[in-house]
Structure formats: C-alpha cells, structure tokens
Amino acid sequence: MSRISILGAGAWGTALAISLARRGGHRLTLWAHSPALTEQLQDAGENLTYLPGYILPMDVVITSDLPAAIFEADILVCVVPSQHVREVFSHIAPLLTREQIILSASKGMEESSFLRMSQVIASVCDNPFAVLSGPSFAQEVAAGIPTAIVAAAPDLRLAQVIQREFSSASMRIYTNDDVTGVELGGALKNVIALAAGVVKGLNLGHNSAAALITRGIAEITRLAVACGGRRQTLSGLSGVGDLILTCTGELSRNRSVGIELGRGRPLEDILAGMGGKVAEGVRSTKAALGLAARYGVEMPITEQMDAILHKDKKAADAIRDLMARPGRNELQ
Numbered sequence: 001m002s003r004i005s006i007l008g009a010g011a012w013g014t015a016l017a018i019s020l021a022r023r024g025g026h027r028l029t030l031w032a033h034s035p036a037l038t039e040q041l042q043d044a045g046e047n048l049t050y051l052p053g054y055i056l057p058m059d060v061v062i063t064s065d066l067p068a069a070i071f072e073a074d075i076l077v078c079v080v081p082s083q084h085v086r087e088v089f090s091h092i093a094p095l096l097t098r099e100q101i102i103l104s105a106s107k108g109m110e111e112s113s114f115l116r117m118s119q120v121i122a123s124v125c126d127n128p129f130a131v132l133s134g135p136s137f138a139q140e141v142a143a144g145i146p147t148a149i150v151a152a153a154p155d156l157r158l159a160q161v162i163q164r165e166f167s168s169a170s171m172r173i174y175t176n177d178d179v180t181g182v183e184l185g186g187a188l189k190n191v192i193a194l195a196a197g198v199v200k201g202l203n204l205g206h207n208s209a210a211a212l213i214t215r216g217i218a219e220i221t222r223l224a225v226a227c228g229g230r231r232q233t234l235s236g237l238s239g240v241g242d243l244i245l246t247c248t249g250e251l252s253r254n255r256s257v258g259i260e261l262g263r264g265r266p267l268e269d270i271l272a273g274m275g276g277k278v279a280e281g282v283r284s285t286k287a288a289l290g291l292a293a294r295y296g297v298e299m300p301i302t303e304q305m306d307a308i309l310h311k312d313k314k315a316a317d318a319i320r321d322l323m324a325r326p327g328r329n330e331l332q
C-alpha cells in the first residue's frame with residue numbers, strides 16, 4: 001500500500017484525492033495551506049471553497065501541518081499554484097528522504113525565472129520526479145468521468161510507477177519521457193485559452209476560435225521544441241488534448257477570464273471575483289514570452305495576450321493586429 005500525500009487542497013488537489021480514494025489501495029493525506037481551510041474540509045466533508053458538491057472520503061487524512069503531511073510519504077503530489085511551489089519545496093527540502101518521489105501536477109511557469117515546475121522543484125530538492133498533465137477538469141475527475149492524462153519522467157520506469165499507482169477505472173494514465181514537452185504543453189495552453197476566451201467574449205464565431213486554437217498549438221510547439229521537447233508530445237494529451245479542453249470547455253478558468261477581458265472588464269476586477277481560484281495563464285504569459293525571447297521563438301498570440309493583460313490593449317485591437325501580420329508559410 002503506497003502512501004501518497006497531495007500538497008495543495010484546491011480543486012485539482014481535492015479531485016486527485018477523491019479519485020485515488022475511489023481507486024483504493026493507498027494511504028492518502030491532503031495538505032491544505034491554512035488551518036481554516038483544513039477545518040472547513042474536515043467539518044463539511046467537501047471542499048466548499050474550491051470544489052463544492054464532491055464528498056471527500058473519510059479515509060483521506062486532511063491536515064495543514066506540512067511536515068506531518070510529508071512524513072513517510074512514498075509519493076508527494078505537488079498541486080500548489082505555481083507562484084508558491086518554490087516556497088513550499090524550499091521549506092520541506094531538508095525533511096525529505098532521497099527515496100521519496102515528487103510528482104508535479106501544477107500547470108504553470110515561474111514568472112521571474114521562466115522555469116517549469118519540475119525545474120523549480122529540482123533547484124531545491126534532489127529527489128526523483130515526474131510530472132502529470134493532460135486534459136482534466138477537476139470537477140469531472142471528482143465525478144469519476146473517464147479521463148486520460150500523461151505521466152512523464154526522465155526515467156520511463158518512474159513514469160510507469162505513477163501509471164500503476166494512479167490508474168483506475170475512470171483514470172487512464174499514459175507514459176512519456178519528454179518532461180519538457182509535457183510540462184510546456186500544460187503551462188502554455190493556459191495562455192492560448194485566455195485568447196480563446198477573448199475570441200468568445202468578442203463574439204467572433206467558430207472560424208476565429210478554430211484559427212486561434214490551431215495557430216496556438218503551432219506556437220506552443222515551436223517553443224517546446226526549441227527548449228528540447230518533442231513535436232509528437234505536443235500532438236498528444238498534454239498538447240492538443242489539453243488545449244482543446246481548456247479553449248472550449250465551459251469549466252475552464254482561463255477561458256472564462258479571457259471571455260470577460262473580451263467583454264472589456266478590467267483584469268483586476270475579474271481576478272477579484274474568482275474567490276481565490278487561480279487562472280495560471282495570467283502569470284504564465286510573461287514567463288512564456290521571457291522563455292521565447294531566450295530561444296528566439298516568435299509567439300504572436302502570446303504577445304497580444306500579454307498586451308491585453310498588462311498593457312491595457314483593447315481586445316479588438318489585438319485581434320486586428322494578429323490578422324494584419326505579414327503572410328507566412330503555415331509550416332514555419
């Protein structure tokens with residue numbers, strides 16, 4: 001029986017805890033960042049703040065004591081927002097044993113360094129690691145709706161360990177050794193999802209949405225390949241799969257933020273109304289552009305999204321400028 005600790009009790013962390021408990025065969029701990037959230041989870045038996053309506057099984061241990069959460073765990077699943085990953089793992093690094101596996105399920109990039117989440121963790125912890133990504137709305141995972149995602153690790157045998165421990169009747173796990181491609185696909189799709197929301201908010205129709213998604217995967221792939229990822233990975237679950245879900249699904253936070261931006265609402269007002277929930281694309285946009293500049297990669301959709309988010313550019317002007325770009329070969 002494996003001991004799995006999930007660090008982060010947002011919607012995705014809670015959904016993973018429910019999915020693993022439904023599968024059975026594990027001792028599970030869910031760490032919440034605050035005693036107040038821990039108490040709410042324990043008293044209500046569900047995550048009323050981030051994932052209401054889905055009951056947490058009684059055998060999931062819920063705590064806000066981080067050292068206690070990681071003690072003797074075989075696998076530590078990181079599901080904290082990207083801006084807190086370095087802080088959390090810097091705090092626990094001295095407490096880890098070399099045998100503990102770290103599984104990063106946070107989809108984002110560090111804004112200041114442009115690092116992927118596994119790179120942030122590796123900079124403070126010398127532990128075996130894998131990443132988990134793919135098309136997976138937390139609500140649907142918690143409900144037991146069939147879902148397919150991908151586990152990636154530099155050593156494919158470690159990805160197979162995650163596959164074995166997390167697979168269930170409702171969760172199908174594929175393996176990959178392209179950590180770079182899997183992580184960048186999961187992080188950068190949030191930026192394109194913001195733009196897809198803008199298209200929806202402007203009522204531009206299906207032609208525009210299809211063009212945006214298609215050219216979005218093109219620029220995600222360009223950057224991922226430049227960073228050492230494989231083109232085939234971006235045609236898979238953590239690339240095209242996650243992009244389609246996040247750009248079209250009604251449950252997508254990033255798409256929802258984009259819709260409101262397209263309608264002209266200020267970003268600050270949109271974020272203030274999210275009740276503490278995170279749209280990772282807002283932070284990942286600047287990091288993506290920083291990484292693209294480092295590798296000399298052109299990312300026009302991301303550039304326009306950054307201008308809308310951080311330079312007060314009107315959404316309609318951003319779309320106009322994208323359409324007015326010089327013609328080019330589709331395969332470049």
